[in-house]
Amino acid sequence: MNRDNHTRVTEFLLLGLSDDPQTQLLLAILFLGMFLGTVLGSFLFIYLVLSDSQLHTPMYFFLCNLSLADFGMSTSIVPQALIHMLTKKNVITFMSCSAQLFFSLSFGATQCLVLAVMSYDRYLAVCDPMHYSLIMTGRVCGQLAVGCWVCSIVGSSVDVIVTLCLPYQGDNRIDHFFCEAPVLLTLASGDTHKAELAIFFMGVMILLTPVPLILVSYTFIIVTVVRIKTISGRVKAFSTCGSHLLVVILFYGTGIISYMTLKSSKMQMKQVAVFYSVINPMLNPIIYSLRNKDVMRAFRNAVKRR
Template identity: 40%
Template sequence: MENRLKTGNSNFTAMMEFVLLGFSDIPNIQWILFGIFLVIYLTVFMCNSTIILITKIDPALQTPMYFFLSNFSFLEICYVTATIPRMLMDLLTQKGNISLLACATQMCFVLMFGGSECLLLTVMAYDRYVAICNPLHYPLVMNHKVCVQLVTASWVSGVPVMFGQTYQIFSLPFCGPHTINHFFCDIPPVLKLACGDTFVNEVAVYVVAVMFVMVPFVLIVVSYGKIISSILKLSSARGRAKAFSTCSSHLIVVVLFYGTATVTYLQPKPNQSEGIGKLLSLFYTILIPTLNPLIYTLRNKDIMMALKNLATKFSR
């Protein structure tokens, strides 16, 4: 009876708290990592905030494409905020203790923002498809009401699904080791700690990944297939170059984000090493959101011009 009680208490304790190992395997550079990730977070916040600001105040950027871009920038801020502040605190305190509720909350927000990003990237591809393949109907098809509805759907559609998946995962018993070899509560490392059969949960992960990663990716590929076909039919070389330039930034972001997210969530769990999983997560949750503002600004003449105008106003 006493042994059973001890086991029960041990199980209960394990269920109430996890330990995020983060980058504890390289203790000598914890402060360097803290500085790097702090700079990255501030860069993501400031660059995306600047994009949001100029798309609101510059009349030349009052178009559906930049409306979607400003929402994407705000989403990127939310996305990195779901992981980096917690990671900075762990690096600062040298402790990775996280309660079950906090872990579930973090996972839910990361999944919701990640799913919204997939859907919003699809909406942005559709916007470019209409603009290039049906330019005469573009103002009618992509009116403000439609744009707001598409953005709202991107933000809201994944909420019940991701909340349900998080609830399903954290309804499992966690009676073994409570150390998560990761820098945030991601699905693969958390599922590895669950006791009993996780087959249903793994199938659910695949289904959701197909819904929010593969299906949007296929739609984007189809959209860009038609876009490229239409561009190649243009007689003017200058027109083709301009059309390609408006799409290239979005295409780069899509390849980077979907490439790492697909490997993470569609690769069979036994085949994914913890180190590789952590590295891939680092790419799609932190490094790619850091690159996105640079990709969109440096390759976009309209935004560069808006930034120059903004800098001129501040310098007066």
């Protein structure tokens, strides 16, 4: 698409992950399988938690929020990518790109904050069980969840505004499979320094600020678990917290690479984006379900009721 250098861009061309038709078909099949796995896994997990009274605890409440964020992240990106792979029509309007950018950022930021809150929840459950039920009341859990969603929406709005308020003229080819802030900045015609600083600052607030909380929480958790005398008690504590820590490492690691290192190579950014936007949302329900006896028990009970 040839455009005059002085014509404002009204649509973008997503170049995707590959130019080869066979590779695109294979990627489409893989993306579709992982998307269906994300949708089924997330809603099955939420259904099990809602239908089993023994799972009505703060930990599973936050896991439901995480599942919703996983579903939202995947839904905001994968269907559009599938359409482009299968129809070979890679055009996305400026408004659609803006919406995709906003929703993917919002759901991704929510995942970050919910994971941080969950680390605090696990800290209280393991290190201060006597006061756990007094601190993590239903009202407090609701306030923490709402706070995660609101902060994510506000932070994402800032990133979207500073990114899309820049002038976009001439080249409209996005070397990516969805609209992402660091990639869009490379197409901007004006000075992107302030926008990069704003995105970096929001990345510090959303991505890096919770990290000390997580590290401190798990330091105390590990020390407490090591002091547990019974082997069964240690195994139970490590099983619950190990799943959460694995998800934290996978998501935070890839997110920091994308949004805290804006000068990463294009191929690296696309590979990392595939992991945290497509693969990770599919893995989360599996990690939390297969390693959790309570969830598996709830699943067996649900099957028996059928």
